[in-house]
Amino acid sequence: MSVISVKFAVFLLLAAVLYYTAPSRWRWKILLAESLCFYLICSVRAILFFCITAVSIWYAALRMDRINEEYPKELAACEAEGKKMTRQEKLELKAREDKQKRKILLLLLALNFGILFFIKYGEIPCRILNGVCAALQIGYELEYGGVMVPLGISYYTFQATGYLIDIYRRKMRAQRSLPRLTLFFVFFPQLVQGPISRYDELADQLYRPHDFCFRNIRSGVELMAWGLFKKLVISDRIAIMINAIFGAPEKYGGCYLLFATVFSMLQLYTDFSGGIDMMRGAAEIFGIYPPENFVRPFFARDQSEYWRRWHISLNNWWRDYIFYPLTLSKTFNRLGRHARKLLGEQFGKKLPVLMAVIVIRVINSIWHGATGASILGGLYYGVLLALSFYFENTIKEATVRLRIRTDCISWRIFQTVRTFLLIAAPRLTSQAQSLSDGARYVKALFREWNPWIFFDGSLFSLGVSRAQFTVVMIALLLLFAVSLLQERGIVIRESLARQNLVFQGAVMLCFLYAVVLFGTYGSGYDASAFTYAQF
Amino acid sequence: MEENRKRYKETFAQALEISAEEAETAEFQKTEKWDSIGHMMLIAALEEAFSVEFEPEEMLTFDSFGKGIGLLQEKGIAI
Numbered sequence: 001m002s003v004i005s006v007k008f009a010v011f012l013l014l015a016a017v018l019y020y021t022a023p024s025r026w027r028w029k030i031l032l033a034e035s036l037c038f039y040l041i042c043s044v045r046a047i048l049f050f051c052i053t054a055v056s057i058w059y060a061a062l063r064m065d066r067i068n069e070e071y072p073k074e075l076a077a078c079e080a081e082g083k084k085m086t087r088q089e090k091l092e093l094k095a096r097e098d099k100q101k102r103k104i105l106l107l108l109l110a111l112n113f114g115i116l117f118f119i120k121y122g123e124i125p126c127r128i129l130n131g132v133c134a135a136l137q138i139g140y141e142l143e144y145g146g147v148m149v150p151l152g153i154s155y156y157t158f159q160a161t162g163y164l165i166d167i168y169r170r171k172m173r174a175q176r177s178l179p180r181l182t183l184f185f186v187f188f189p190q191l192v193q194g195p196i197s198r199y200d201e202l203a204d205q206l207y208r209p210h211d212f213c214f215r216n217i218r219s220g221v222e223l224m225a226w227g228l229f230k231k232l233v234i235s236d237r238i239a240i241m242i243n244a245i246f247g248a249p250e251k252y253g254g255c256y257l258l259f260a261t262v263f264s265m266l267q268l269y270t271d272f273s274g275g276i277d278m279m280r281g282a283a284e285i286f287g288i289y290p291p292e293n294f295v296r297p298f299f300a301r302d303q304s305e306y307w308r309r310w311h312i313s314l315n316n317w318w319r320d321y322i323f324y325p326l327t328l329s330k331t332f333n334r335l336g337r338h339a340r341k342l343l344g345e346q347f348g349k350k351l352p353v354l355m356a357v358i359v360i361r362v363i364n365s366i367w368h369g370a371t372g373a374s375i376l377g378g379l380y381y382g383v384l385l386a387l388s389f390y391f392e393n394t395i396k397e398a399t400v401r402l403r404i405r406t407d408c409i410s411w412r413i414f415q416t417v418r419t420f421l422l423i424a425a426p427r428l429t430s431q432a433q434s435l436s437d438g439a440r441y442v443k444a445l446f447r448e449w450n451p452w453i454f455f456d457g458s459l460f461s462l463g464v465s466r467a468q469f470t471v472v473m474i475a476l477l478l479l480f481a482v483s484l485l486q487e488r489g490i491v492i493r494e495s496l497a498r499q500n501l502v503f504q505g506a507v508m509l510c511f512l513y514a515v516v517l518f519g520t521y522g523s524g525y526d527a528s529a530f531t532y533a534q535f
Numbered sequence: 536m537e538e539n540r541k542r543y544k545e546t547f548a549q550a551l552e553i554s555a556e557e558a559e560t561a562e563f564q565k566t567e568k569w570d571s572i573g574h575m576m577l578i579a580a581l582e583e584a585f586s587v588e589f590e591p592e593e594m595l596t597f598d599s600f601g602k603g604i605g606l607l608q609e610k611g612i613a614i
Contacts, residue, residue: 091586171590304571320591327575328582352579353572392570 001041003192003278004231011038015188016217016285024209031187031206031286032179038188039151046150049119053112054185057160058178060108061167064101065174068167071097105168109161116157119149121370152191154367158317160185163199165321172200180207189282193275195293195313202290210287215497218504220284222493225511227277232519233475235270238263240520241462246431249444255453257428257445265424266476269297272311296483301415303381303388306423318360326356350390357389358382372435377426384422471518539614542584543607547600550580563598585612 001007015034022030040047074093078085085093126144133140163184167174175181184203210216245252245260252260273294283290293312300306307315326332332352340348358379365378399406428445429438453459460466482492496504548558551568563569569577574597578589581603587610589597597603607614 169588169590324591324594328579333579349576350572353575389571392572393567 001038003275004228011041012282012285019210019286020212024211027209028180028183028207032183035183035186035188035191039186039191043148043151045148046153049115049150049153050156050186052115053157053160054182055178056108056111057164057185058175058181060104061164061174061181062176063104064164064167067097067101068170101168105164108164112157112161116153119153124370152193155191155194155196156185158196158314159199162196162317162321166199175199175203183207187283187288189279189286189288190290192279193272194279194311195276195290196317197290197313202288205288213287216284216287218497219493220281222496222508223281223284224278225281225508225515227274227279227281228519229475229511229515230270230274230277230479232515234472234479235267235274236520237464237468237472238267238270241459241464242267243431244462246441249441253444254446254448254450256450256458257441259454259459261428262421262424264427264430265420268427268430269294270479296487298420299416299483299487300419301412302419303385303422306419307385314364318364322363323356323360326359327352332356354386354390357386361385371433373429373432373438376435376438377429380426381423475518536613539585539607539612540604543581543604543614546580546584547577547603550577559600561600581607585610587612 001011015031018034019027019030039050043050071094075085075090123144126142130141163181166172175184180203183206184197184199187202187206190197242260242264245256246264249257276293280290280293291313295309295312297306297309300309329352332355335355336348336350336352338348339351342348343351359382361382362375362378365374365381368374368378398404405411429441432438432441457466460469464472485492496507499507544555544558547561548555551558551561551566551573553561553566553568557566561569563574566573574594578594578597582588585607587607589606593606597606604614
């Protein structure tokens, strides 16, 4: 079921009516039934994979919780006997319990990420095996039949494993009820493309019965309309232009590719954040407020700030569950100590952090697609981020020595534009299927210098007319203005909520009319094609 | 308690390459060596010195010398 469809609108309406008319104590159960219904409609053949994840994580969390309970119990028992444990004894007891839990955790991570890897990248081992067989001239070829990718498998796997790690870290108690935990994994608005919520942030909201509240409905519909605007008016129209250029780099070289690279970044942002806005809006209708996933990333002034603003829930997941443990791990710190001897004190000390940063970005790129071009893109972002960390102080010192004013708007604009361009650069090869394919785009970029295409109307021959191009530009200006106001702390929806109801309704109607009038849809348009829905 | 306090100050100063006096007034992003990388090195050093583990949320709120003492106290270290 596509999110941009009448079917989904009807489903959402029915779901909300059922939810609010049910007795309070049944509401979370209704939400669970609706979410499972949504899952079955979208992904019935893959339900087994979801069941394995839900049941295995539920059971493992309970086991770990029991082990977590033993520590305070043993301490209390000791005190009851009149003995007092030394710090060393306490540490030993804790280490023994951690060892038991670690076994369970590793097994469950292997199982769940194994399923994810098998479904998303099962073809790769087959390709490698066939390549080896061909090289050794063994007449054997393994055929990969393919597996249907379950709806939101990455998102619920990340949520479920994050929950388990939190239990492992004694951050909270395990949820004893399997249906309740299942609702946390399968809550339908966030199943399509995230955000990846944390149990302690979302669970209570899911289980609490929310009474009908007009404010929630209005706020949800407004957010959904804004997401629809980003997706239909901006993203999908830009997609037509950039697909025309990236589809024929032999024909469109030089500044065409420059234009496509920059606009591809804007397209990705409006597509993904538009989708997230729609899903958050749908959740708000039920009185549930999932976390923000984007905080105006193109206003970031350096690399690390950018990654704190972009796909926040995933980047926080990488940070909390991989970056910190890796950076603080004994292996990485041992490597750092060796590097201090070999490469100098300063570099050696920073090495664990720099390595962890690069590893995270490469893993992130593999998650996005295990192609050579994608992994190279991840490596680029990793090295860029590592360099920005490494030279953080040097740059600060240089600006002081060179007497560059850093408290003025021109410096801030320079930093923002620089960050955007460095982040957007790999989009040049975003549609490349391999490294050699990526090289084709780079060659085409430098093949010719044709800046006149920005002025002579050439851009209107890319599947979008002059009028449609103007609509995209005005829509982008509107998005920029709204983002600027939000950057200054103005919450537009709250300002609108302070106006009279008639005015609010008129604004909403005008906005929806504009989306209908200027949006990209109709025959030949695939409304289901959210970039991040494929994960 | 005094011993833990002394160990904390020494570890803090060593990790950030500052003097013990400077350590007491150190603040994240304001003290020269306490940048993003310095922060991770400080966390690693304190985890090793006191056999504790910091939660991601704790790492994010740890932005001054005094905050570190509070976090260690929460972990049962008499400091």
